[in-house]
């Protein structure tokens with residue numbers, strides 16, 4: 001083959017490319033027109049029967065050299081691109097996304113404005129074990145000028161034989177302590193049937209990691225007017241986490257705080273692997289406040305302070321950690337809760353005496 005011949009063939013190929021381009025775009029314009037007609041008639045855009053007919057017709061005319069399966073594959077991609085063109089950008093943007101709402105969501109919890117750019121803290125025992133235990137931590141929290149107290153009443157545990165929490169009794173203790181110390185309380189709810197009752201006791205409903213994709217529970221908290229702290233699932237991707245938040249917001253409740261709490265990896269030096277880069281990604285992708293739970297992500301007392309510093313440095317709106325008056329006798333998570341002295345040091349080191357959270 002001479003160079004001249006090669007050039008001619010290449011010219012022809014370039015021409016065919018441009019003809020294909022014209023035809024593909026001509027097809028796209030027709031698809032858009034059909035989409036507009038369908039929208040007016042409130043018809044569903046994807047029509048698998050019509051798509052099958054078109055593919056059959058194309059394959060029936062295929063004289064090669066491409067195999068029918070290759071032709072089907074190529075045209076399926078063209079059909080898909082056309083369908084995506086019909087879906088307008090607006091409907092694809094999630095309610096929790098920055099695209100939908102550029103400004104930060106600020107959630108007011110008894111005067112504490114989460115998402116206002118300052119660092120906020122949530123402290124409290126892993127589980128509510130009794131009034132005195134919760135009250136001791138509440139007093140310490142109150143003395144620091146902090147507002148948010150956590151405590152688990154319903155404890156979804158890995159083993160069914162581990163302490164399962166005090167249930168509604170635990171919520172009542174939290175409410176009693178919150179009233180006494182003028183704090184806001186946050187506790188996990190695991191059953192949609194408990195939400196109505198929890199409304200009178202709690203200031204924030206927590207959805208735990210193990211329930212991040214419990215869609216009925218997400219819908220149920222989406223139906224009430226109460227802030228929600230949504231924890232990332234054990235093995236959830238960031239996209240799955242964001243979609244879990246969307247389940248709540250799509251029902252009308254936009255008061256959602258996201259909480260990175262570590263993900264499952266092959267690493268065993270820590271209980272989970274704190275995905276610190278999830279914080280700026282969630283801040284970019286969504287308008288919701290983002291917390292970091294340093295207790296459950298690390299499972300190690302010696303890592304609470306450095307990871308909390310990292311969380312604040314990388315732009316988290318708040319830090320959550322577990323504090324127990326006597327961790328050694330705690331009914332759950334005894335290896336990683338801070339005692340009250342350590343709590344003093346932890347907060348002093350984080351704030352260096354400055355009331356950055358005031």
Ligand SMILES: [Mn+2]
Pocket residue numbers: 126127296322332333
């Ligand atoms: Mn715990």
